[in-house]
Amino acid sequence: MQILTALEPLRTALAALKSGDNSDRPPEQPMDRPVLALVPTMGALHEGHLTLVREAKARAVHVVVSIFVNPRQFGPNEDLATYPRQLEADAALLEAEGVDVLWAPTVEAIYPPGYATSVQVGGLDAVLCGAARPGHFDGVATVVTKLFNQVQPDIALFGEKDWQQLAIIRRMARDLDMTHPRAEHIIGVPTVREADGLAMSSRNKYLTAQERAAAPAMNRAMRAAAARIIAGEAVAGILADLTAEVLAAGFRVVDYADLRDAATLEDLANWDGSPARLLVAAHLGKARLIDNVAVVASQTC
Structure with missing residues (x-):
């Protein structure tokens, strides 16, 4: 597994994966299997995240997982400073799952000096968690747009635990005519729960x-x-x-x-x-x- 933190090495690695197309496809898999799947995360990985990775591997030839604690989706009194970060442990888990690339960009790689652009999905972002956390989903939509542009995946997988986030990302992809991935290729994976029913969460x-x-x-x-x-x-x-x-x-x-x-x-x-x-x-x-x-x-x- 390659661990990359800067955009140009990421582009080089992804070009190499995509140039092989389905050359790494197991014989039992269909020829039209998607080449590249993306699983965006903020790290502190648990079984819920790993379920997304396994589903990605079942659907696509290659899997990229991103880990980025996105400052733009945290409010001024929220837990950005204390949000759990464990990149070394997360990388070990992902390597054991057979992930091809871990994209772990720095803040500067995502938001370089002078960065001034934001993505807003009007209406869907103002209710539920958006009402309690103003600006949160602008940060989510912006960083996911950037991740889609950087990785250009055929499919992307998100947990259904944050249903509002999933709905916003699908609407964003549809409204902006995104092709990598298309809105219908943004896949929701059912919430993974503890034995007593609690939804798994880093928090x-x-x-x-x-x-x-x-x-x-x-x-x-x-x-x-x-x-x-x-x-x-x-x-x-x-x-x-x-x-x-x-x-x-x-x-x-x-x-x-x-x-x-x-x-x-x-x-x-x-x-x-x-x-x-x-x-x-x-x-x-x-x-x-x-x-x-x-x-x-x-x-x-």
Whole structure:
């Protein structure tokens, strides 16, 4: 595995991978298999990230993983300085998974002196986490655009845990007519959970033992709420009950507990059976945890 921190060496390495096209394709894989997959991360890798890597390897000939703690998606009072960084350990995990390139750029490689451009996905960025974290998704959209331009992947993979981020990136790719990857080649991978249902997250490291024991209550309450929505109960009452249950479990603040259209993130006061997501963000100790649950007509909870 090559570990690269500057753009020109990255371009050289990717050109070499792409020039081989499907030469490294195992005999059992189809000839039209995508050549290059990208898995963007901020490091502090856990099983959720590695699941993305394995899915990328199953779909493409070569895999690039980026690790970049993006300062533009952190607010002034957020955890940029303390966000976990463990590049050496992360690199060892990725090498063991057979990743071809680890792209670990410096801040200067992403935002050189005089950098002045930002990408904004209007509307989708102002709700849910965007309302609580102004400017966050501008930073996400900007850095992902740059990563797509730098790597030019055929496909890119993101976890469904941050459903709003996934929806924004897909909309951005569609609106900007991106081709590497195309919007339909931005793949969401189901959330990886601990045995007790807690969504895996690098920020789970902030939880004390007592908080960690309380954390799975949020997902349990969400699944129960989703079942009630599917059963036809009134959405407003369900969301009020969900918020109260999360707070009763020990969370100190609930930023939102919403039912939203799965694609447009439109707020749904009523559910008509179309694909939707129940999304929650809440604070537990020093950690801000997010999660979402699919609400679909065929779902059984």
